[in-house]
Amino acid sequence: DIQMTQSPSSLSASVGDRVTITCRASQGINNFLAWFQQKPGQAPKSLIYAASSLQSGVPSTFSASGSGTDFTLTISSLQPEDFATYYCQQYNSYPFTFGPGTRVDVK
Amino acid sequence: EEQLVESGGGLVQPGGSLRLSCAGSAFTFRNYWLSWVRQAPGKGLEWVANIKEDGSVTHYLDSVKGRFIISRDNAKNSLHLQMNSLRVEDTAVYYCARRGGHDQWGQGTLVTVSS
Numbered sequence: 001d002i003q004m005t006q007s008p009s010s011l012s013a014s015v016g017d018r019v020t021i022t023c024r025a026s027q028g029i030n031n032f033l034a035w036f037q038q039k040p041g042q043a044p045k046s047l048i049y050a051a052s053s054l055q056s057g058v059p060s061t062f063s064a065s066g067s068g069t070d071f072t073l074t075i076s077s078l079q080p081e082d083f084a085t086y087y088c089q090q091y092n093s094y095p096f097t098f099g100p101g102t103r104v105d106v107k
Numbered sequence: 108e109e110q111l112v113e114s115g116g117g118l119v120q121p122g123g124s125l126r127l128s129c130a131g132s133a134f135t136f137r138n139y140w141l142s143w144v145r146q147a148p149g150k151g152l153e154w155v156a157n158i159k160e161d162g163s164v165t166h167y168l169d170s171v172k173g174r175f176i177i178s179r180d181n182a183k184n185s186l187h188l189q190m191n192s193l194r195v196e197d198t199a200v201y202y203c204a205r206r207g208g209h210d211q212w213g214q215g216t217l218v219t220v221s222s
Contacts, residue, residue, distance in 0.1 A: 032207065032208075034208040034209060036152075036209070038152075043202055043212040043213065043214050043215055044144075044152065044202070044209070044212055045212070046208065046209060046210045046211070046212070049206075049208035049210060050208070055210060087151065087152055089152070089154075089208075089209065091207035091208055091209075094166045095154055095166070095167075095168050095169070096142070096154040096157075096207065097154065098151055098152040098153065098154070099151075100151050101151050101152075
């Protein structure tokens with residue numbers, strides 16, 4: 001199975017901050033990587049697919065990059081509604097696997 | 108608005124069975140791979156199973172193989188997960204999701220396995 005790791009596991013930030021979350025796969029995943037945002041009590045929301053493609057309707061303050069095994073999600077200017085937990089997921093091979101999540105909370 | 112809506116969760120004893128359903132609307136259901144993803148209380152996300160557009164191919168997480176069966180009825184825009192021999196560790200919110208990249212999610216249905 002492909003193991004996904006994320007760093008940091010949590011971070012504290014302020015509105016307007018630039019935030020970067022890293023995701024690493026234990027082996028190459030051919031850019032079959034997605035990013036999700038989840039708020040307490042809600043279903044996950046898709047932000048990014050194919051490593052760097054923004055889902056329709058997702059603000060342009062979100063961007064993502066990476067290839068092979070190392071990927072990043074960047075929020076260029078953190079907004080109040082962006083405080084949440086973020087997960088990466090590989091869908092290159094079975095079983096699909098998620099990272100453990102990165103919690104972004106208020107500083 | 109494209110939507111997925113799960114149903115069928117509840118409380119079941121260890122060793123029992125439960126059948127979850129997911130109804131899709133406002134998109135061409137038969138054109139997409141569909142998955143079940145679960146989240147245990149206070150934990151992260153875990154992919155459980157998925158099924159090809161026409162139902163001819165399925166994949167499962169090892170820990171549910173032989174106990175869970177994913178199926179779909181494209182005529183009724185519905186996805187199902189038959190869960191047998193349930194264990195305490197299967198307790199979770201179960202979500203249905205679309206495509207390998209999970210671009211659309213339902214709101215989830217809670218399954219509690221407890222005596």
